[in-house]
Amino acid sequence: METAIATKLVLFSFQSIAGKLGKMLEEEAALLAGVEDDVRYIVAEHKSITSFLTAISSRRKLDVELNNWSQELSEVAYDAEDSIDEFDCRLRSTQGFFKYFLRSIKLLKDRHNIASEIKKLKVQVEDIKRRHDRYFHPNEATISGTATGLDMTDRYSDPRIISHFVEKAQLVGINHSRDKITGWVMDGNCPQLTVISLVGFGGLGKTTLAKTAYDDLIIVEGHFQSRAWITVSQNYNIKELLKKIIRQISVNEKQIRDVSGCQDARLNTEQLLNMMDELQLVQTIRDHLHGKRYLLVLDDVWSIEAWESLSIALPQGIEGSRVIVTTRIEDVAYTSCSHNRQFIFKISPLSPEKSWELFCRKVFDAPDYNCPPELENIGREIVQKCDGLPLAIVTIGGLLASKPDNKFEEWKELRDQFSLEIQTNKKLSKIDQILGLSYNDLPYDLKPCFLFLGIFPEDYEIGRKRLMRRWIAEGIVSDVGCFPAEKVAERCFNELVSRSLVQPSKFNYNGTVKSGRVHDMMLEVIISISRKVNFAVLLNEHPTNLPQYQKIRRLSSHEGSSGLVPNTDLSHLRSFTSFGEDVPPLKDYRKHRLLRAIDLEGCTAVYHFHRKSFSKLFLLKYLSLRNTELSELPDSIGDLQNLEFLDIRGNAIKELPNTIVKLQKLVYLLAGRFCRNPNFINLKVPKEIRKLKGLRAFGTASVDDNVQLLQEIGELVNLEMLSICFGDYDVSHGMLKEINPLLSKLNGSLRSLTIIQSFVNLKKALDEVASPPLLLCKLHIQTILGGLPGWFASLKQVVKITLCNTQLQLQDLQVLRNLHTLVKLVLETRSFVRYEQDLVFDQRWFTNLKFLKIRRQCVSFGEGTLQSLEILKMSFFFPGWSIKGIEHLHGLKEIHVDTSDMHIKEMVKNIAANHSNRPKCFAITNRFA
Numbered sequence: 008m009e010t011a012i013a014t015k016l017v018l019f020s021f022q023s024i025a026g027k028l029g030k031m032l033e034e035e036a037a038l039l040a041g042v043e044d045d046v047r048y049i050v051a052e053h054k055s056i057t058s059f060l061t062a063i064s065s066r067r068k069l070d071v072e073l074n075n076w077s078q079e080l081s082e083v084a085y086d087a088e089d090s091i092d093e094f095d096c097r098l099r100s101t102q103g104f105f106k107y108f109l110r111s112i113k114l115l116k117d118r119h120n121i122a123s124e125i126k127k128l129k130v131q132v133e134d135i136k137r138r139h140d141r142y143f144h145p146n147e148a149t150i151s152g153t154a155t156g157l158d159m160t161d162r163y164s165d166p167r168i169i170s171h172f173v174e175k176a177q178l179v180g181i182n183h184s185r186d187k188i189t190g191w192v193m194d195g196n197c198p199q200l201t202v203i204s205l206v207g208f209g210g211l212g213k214t215t216l217a218k219t220a221y222d223d224l225i226i227v228e229g230h231f232q233s234r235a236w237i238t239v240s241q242n243y244n245i246k247e248l249l250k251k252i253i254r255q256i257s258v259n260e261k262q263i264r265d266v267s268g269c270q271d272a273r274l275n276t277e278q279l280l281n282m283m284d285e286l287q288l289v290q291t292i293r294d295h296l297h298g299k300r301y302l303l304v305l306d307d308v309w310s311i312e313a314w315e316s317l318s319i320a321l322p323q324g325i326e327g328s329r330v331i332v333t334t335r336i337e338d339v340a341y342t343s344c345s346h347n348r349q350f351i352f353k354i355s356p357l358s359p360e361k362s363w364e365l366f367c368r369k370v371f372d373a374p375d376y377n378c379p380p381e382l383e384n385i386g387r388e389i390v391q392k393c394d395g396l397p398l399a400i401v402t403i404g405g406l407l408a409s410k411p412d413n414k415f416e417e418w419k420e421l422r423d424q425f426s427l428e429i430q431t432n433k434k435l436s437k438i439d440q441i442l443g444l445s446y447n448d449l450p451y452d453l454k455p456c457f458l459f460l461g462i463f464p465e466d467y468e469i470g471r472k473r474l475m476r477r478w479i480a481e482g483i484v485s486d487v488g489c490f491p492a493e494k495v496a497e498r499c500f501n502e503l504v505s506r507s508l509v510q511p512s513k514f515n516y517n518g519t520v521k522s523g524r525v526h527d528m529m530l531e532v533i534i535s536i537s538r539k540v541n542f543a544v545l546l547n548e549h550p551t552n553l554p555q556y557q558k559i560r561r562l563s564s565h566e567g568s569s570g571l572v573p574n575t576d577l578s579h580l581r582s583f584t585s586f587g588e589d590v591p592p593l594k595d596y597r598k599h600r601l602l603r604a605i606d607l608e609g610c611t612a613v614y615h616f617h618r619k620s621f622s623k624l625f626l627l628k629y630l631s632l633r634n635t636e637l638s639e640l641p642d643s644i645g646d647l648q649n650l651e652f653l654d655i656r657g658n659a660i661k662e663l664p665n666t667i668v669k670l671q672k673l674v675y676l677l678a679g680r681f682c683r684n685p686n687f688i689n690l691k692v693p694k695e696i697r698k699l700k701g702l703r704a705f706g707t708a709s710v711d712d713n714v715q716l717l718q719e720i721g722e723l724v725n726l727e728m729l730s731i732c733f734g735d736y737d738v739s740h741g742m743l744k745e746i747n748p749l750l751s752k753l754n755g756s757l758r759s760l761t762i763i764q765s766f767v768n769l770k771k772a773l774d775e776v777a778s779p780p781l782l783l784c785k786l787h788i789q790t791i792l793g794g795l796p797g798w799f800a801s802l803k804q805v806v807k808i809t810l811c812n813t814q815l816q817l818q819d820l821q822v823l824r825n826l827h828t829l830v831k832l833v834l835e836t837r838s839f840v841r842y843e844q845d846l847v848f849d850q851r852w853f854t855n856l857k858f859l860k861i862r863r864q865c866v867s868f869g870e871g872t873l874q875s876l877e878i879l880k881m882s883f884f885f886p887g888w889s890i891k892g893i894e895h896l897h898g899l900k901e902i903h904v905d906t907s908d909m910h911i912k913e914m915v916k917n918i919a920a921n922h923s924n925r926p927k928c929f930a931i932t933n934r935f936a
């Protein structure tokens with residue numbers, strides 16, 4: 008499996024090389040004088056290399072020599088890309104110099120260097136071609152949908168078959184789920200054909216759950232006139248699957264003959280089926296099932312195409328027929344299920360106690376399944392590492408049960424060497440095989456995206472935006488046709504979520520996934536593959552010793568890291584990520600000139616490294632110093648000519664160096680410590696910030712009373728996100744007048760706007776905006792208004808609004824009531840003047856609002872209002888304040904109340920307990936109340 012991934016990673020790298028060389032031929036042809044033919048040779052030759060790699064990438068195993076060749080090819084691809092990138096970056100960083108001194112020594116030196124590198128690369132490619140010719144044979148080509156001769160000799164038993172033969176004693180934590188699925192299957196109130204989708208990642212027990220329902224006595228004893236169980240899998244053949252259905256539903260030979268049109272008595276049923284085309288097979292099934300109540304299980308469906316090809320054989324009817332689909336892919340579940348996705352069942356990992364019960368039932372003898380006291384603590388630690396995955400619990404339990412004696416030392420060794428055991432113990436190989444099936448199904452461009460998840464620690468909450476930006480910075484994701492890299496990265500992330508490979512942990516107000524986690528067992532598999540294909544190196548509590556020949560390209564240092572052995576070569580490093588407050592970063596970046604990304608978010612040990620060495624990082628695109636307690640940035644930051652992302656939020660940095668305006672490729676400049684007191688947000692911005700024409704996100708910037716600065720920001724016409732703070736004092740008339748042209752100039756690009764000011768009323772200035780930014784999706788206003796500008800009611804695309812210290816009148820809420828796209832509304836302290844009077848939400852207001860937070864304000868919800876609201880948060884309710892009408896919020900799922908008034912807390916709890924939707928209630932006492 009890892010070889011297939013390795014070859015796909017090489018494919019990815021070689022396509023990147025060819026693209027970059029082709030671009031250089033177009034844009035820098037004069038600088039490649041003397042080696043143009045070599046470049047063209049490389050670009051052309053890469054096609055045959057990638058063709059061969061594509062052919063072998065689907066094989067489960069390769070012989071040792073071919074496997075070594077693939078790994079070597081990967082290193083060549085990486086080295087070549089490094090050379091090209093560094094040369095290209097040097098050329099572009101000194102274009103002004105070339106303009107006047109074309110024959111300078113520096114130019115000649117750089118041209119000589121790239122010529123040498125390209126000739127060296129050509130020699131390597133020629134060697135690759137010779138090996139390609141040696142190994143590639145026409146009869147080994149992979150034909151779409153069929154296996155090669157090599158594949159045919161590489162058959163192994165499918166580990167998923169164990170799901171069909173699970174002892175009843177091992178069915179732990181499944182009763183509730185089984186009863187729900189069986190209830191859907193037997194529901195007499197739903198006579199239409201109903202498709203039930205069971206979805207979850209590998210090893211959670213989808214097949215086991217479906218099998219328990221399929222074998223239920225009520226079902227087996229004649230409720231359905233026909234039943235069939237079909238395993239679809241990744242490499243399916245529709246005709247073969249249709250024939251399996253025909254065999255299981257017992258179609259008689261006469262029906263088959265009638266559809267096939269063949270009456271030759273010498274042909275038996277199997278011969279007739281083999282003669283039929285797909286259309287005839289579908290017709291045979293439809294004819295037989297018409298008017299019957301049938302049950303069909305389609306197990307392990309990997310694609311929408313597979314579902315659609317099979318579903319046409321299933322006649323609609325009102326006999327109460329049912330289809331159960333099991334899949335790892337959410338898109339398949341959503342496409343196949345019936346009745347507005349009502350019958351989707353998402354499989355969850357087992358709870359800690361159910362996990363322990365399952366483990367004991369596998370390891371110890373009936374009827375008590377008791378664990379000896381001396382083994383319980385270490386046994387629970389082993390089970391904890393399985394993270395609720397039934398497959399892992401049963402498999403590891405089976406390994407321990409096979410031991411002649413339950414010895415503490417053996418259990419301790421398994422716990423301490425858990426990762427190694429998973430990777431090397433043949434008795435545990437089914438875990439790797441089943442989870443690894445998800446890798447096999449990924450297209451090659453998603454392989455590195457998923458392997459990249461392995462740099463994060465166990466149980467780490469991975470932010471979607473952070474992950475996407477890292478992919479882009481390292482070239483794992485790039486523009487595709489008319490789609491920018493950001494859109495491509497978002498599609499990749501959503502695809503990983505859809506395939507159940509990333510488990511969502513937090514959602515944004517608009518329903519998109521904000522962050523996610525990787526299951527611990529899946530992470531083990533990722534790390535194992537990553538290590539074998541040299542994708543990334545992790546530093547954790549165990550000493551990291553690497554083979555001398557292995558080049559480290561991605562390095563991730565975790566909390567408790569023991570570090571690398573002295574004199575480890577990091578000259579090929581592409582990215583460095585540090586997790587944990589006390590994890591020291593690299594000390595001198597002059598030794599790591601190929602770095603594309605440095606991510607030190609949350610690391611407070613930044614005093615260890617030499618920041619001035621930034622000046623040598625020609626290729627750096629991503630730099631995160633977020634929450635590192637830095638107080639200043641070095642002037643050398645201006646030398647990072649390719650920097651696209653800079654995050655210095657959460658620090659004590661009060662001023663950006665003047666050199667920041669040299670970063671012409673900067674797209675994201677995120678700064679400031681965002682909190683309610685503007686004193687902590689002030690970040691002085693240098694003059695000529697207008698030079699950063701590529702900026703799309705900028706904030707939070709302190710504009711103080713600087714009219715020129717506001718004018719310069721207005722020239723950043725590509726800004727999509729802007730956050731500005733006017734400071735903690737009066738704003739001049741000139742500054743107020745400048746708000747109009749600022750917002751008018753940005754009205755076509757701005758999607759997110761934050762304005763912070765403490766004392767001055769900005770209502771008039773906002774009212775006078777001639778061409779307001781009506782495309783805003785997010786709006787945060789933290790300043791005195793006294794009333795809402797009229798154009799706020801025209802924000803037809805806004806999904807989130809935050810108001811703080813705006814001191815509005817209660818009736819001002821009506822300005823926003825018809826914003827049907829609004830999903831999240833936050834009303835912070837002093838949003839309204841009359842906080843002791845009820846803020847009333849009437850019927851048909853905010854029709855799509857899902858999240859509402861109200862701070863220090865009495866509130867009343869009328870009958871029929873906020874029908875889409877799911878989460879309600881209220882805080883700082885003092886004695887005597889009121890909350891009315893929560894019972895009218897019929898869609899409510901969560902209520903959060905933060906108050907010192909025990910009467911209000913009890914009232915809210917009682918309302919939640921009697922609410923029609925039974926929302927969860929979180930009531931805490933605020934110690935500042």
